[in-house]
Amino acid sequence: MSSSGPEIGHHVLVFDSGVGGLSVVSEIRARLPQAFLSYVADDEFRPYGNKSEAQLRARLPNLLATLTDMLNPDALVIACNTASTTALPSIRAAVKVPVIGVVPAIKPAAEQSLTRVIGVLGTPGTVRRKYVDDLIADFAPDCRVRLKGSTRLVAEAERKLAGQLVNMNVVREEIATLFEGRHGGDIDAVVLACTHFPLLRDELRAAVRQDVNWIDSGEAIARRLDDVLSDIPVRALPPHAQMAFLIGPDTDAVRAKAFADYGFMWTIGLMRE
Ligand code: DGL
Numbered sequence: 001m002s003s004s005g006p007e008i009g010h011h012v013l014v015f016d017s018g019v020g021g022l023s024v025v026s027e028i029r030a031r032l033p034q035a036f037l038s039y040v041a042d043d044e045f046r047p048y049g050n051k052s053e054a055q056l057r058a059r060l061p062n063l064l065a066t067l068t069d070m071l072n073p074d075a076l077v078i079a080c081n082t083a084s085t086t087a088l089p090s091i092r093a094a095v096k097v098p099v100i101g102v103v104p105a106i107k108p109a110a111e112q113s114l115t116r117v118i119g120v121l122g123t124p125g126t127v128r129r130k131y132v133d134d135l136i137a138d139f140a141p142d143c144r145v146r147l148k149g150s151t152r153l154v155a156e157a158e159r160k161l162a163g164q165l166v167n168m169n170v171v172r173e174e175i176a177t178l179f180e181g182r183h184g185g186d187i188d189a190v191v192l193a194c195t196h197f198p199l200l201r202d203e204l205r206a207a208v209r210q211d212v213n214w215i216d217s218g219e220a221i222a223r224r225l226d227d228v229l230s231d232i233p234v235r236a237l238p239p240h241a242q243m244a245f246l247i248g249p250d251t252d253a254v255r256a257k258a259f260a261d262y263g264f265m266w267t268i269g270l271m272r273e
Contacts, residue, residue: 010229011036011241013073015064017046018154019161019255020196021079022262024102027218028077029263031226036241039264040067044248046158047151048082049123049194056125060087061094068095071240074232075100077225081193081217082123085131098228104132104193105215110140112213117144117186119178119212122193124149132193144183150174150194156203157196161258171200172207185210192216245270 012028014021018041025037042048042063048056060083068076075098078084078091084101092099104126109118118140120127127149136145153174160166179187190212192198198216205214244264246255248271256267 007036007237007241008234009034009036009237009241010075010232010234011038011073011237012075012077012225012229013037013068013071014039014077014079015042015067015083016078016080016195017042017048017082018158018196019199019258020154020157020194021077022161022258023195023198023216024077024079024218024221025262027222028225031219031222032229035225035229036237037263038071038073038240038242039244039259040071040270041244041246043246047123047154048080049125049149049151049154051082051125053086053125056083056086057090061090064091065094068097071245072238073097074235075225075228077221078102079195079221081195082125085126085129098232100221100224100228102195102217102221104135105191105217105220106132106135106145106193107139108220109189109191109213109215110143112215113143113189115186115188116142117146117183117188119146119148119187119190120193121148121150121153121175121178121190121197123151123154126193144186146178146184146187148175148178153200154194154196157199160199160203161255162252163254163258166200166203168203168207171203175204175207179208179210187212189213189215242266243268247271
């Protein structure tokens, strides 16, 4: 920051249950290097993938209204498939700024697949949602689509960014059913329908013998954010732009380093009563 006064720019709040949104942050920083980001991880309530729709709808609109009032961003990115496919309309109704959600990348996967057999790897919540059934019906009606929900992979991604070794047995076990059975060997595209999973892209690649495109939505979110910000004037940035807030007490130095690697200058624990 310059000493001659506040910097001018756009300020975007990125939200996820944990570190998964950092896979989206990479894409935003690549497309919009001039944007200032703050980040909130809802560690206290993670994993979202095993919560009911009612639980998520009870928590998220209120929480995001409080956070956007407090941090005053120009736009909010819900960098979480589970939250987006469950509660986007009620979050939009509750907050005063434009909201960009994640759409699982079923359309691009269907466009790329030559074998017409694709996988969708998300959280247990996401792969059960009607939202995903509708995307399949609209964009992949002629594809065989195999669904797999996993919360253990969310935990592995969290471990990786907390500086621990990823357990490759867990990775192999979690994706095995996608590739088994009569058409499993034909899968040539897998939708990473959880923002934590691009953080495990190398491990996923190493766990499968066949050639697979692992497709996420990060770039599409960055593109959409670029469109949204182009209509919003820049303004003086608040001092908390470039800070990560973790809901709960989990702010150890290793985790703070993971956020620093993605450009966040401070990582601060945010306690809720
Ligand atoms: N990263 C999130 C998603 O995209 C949520 C993972 C979780 O908390 O279960 O779905």
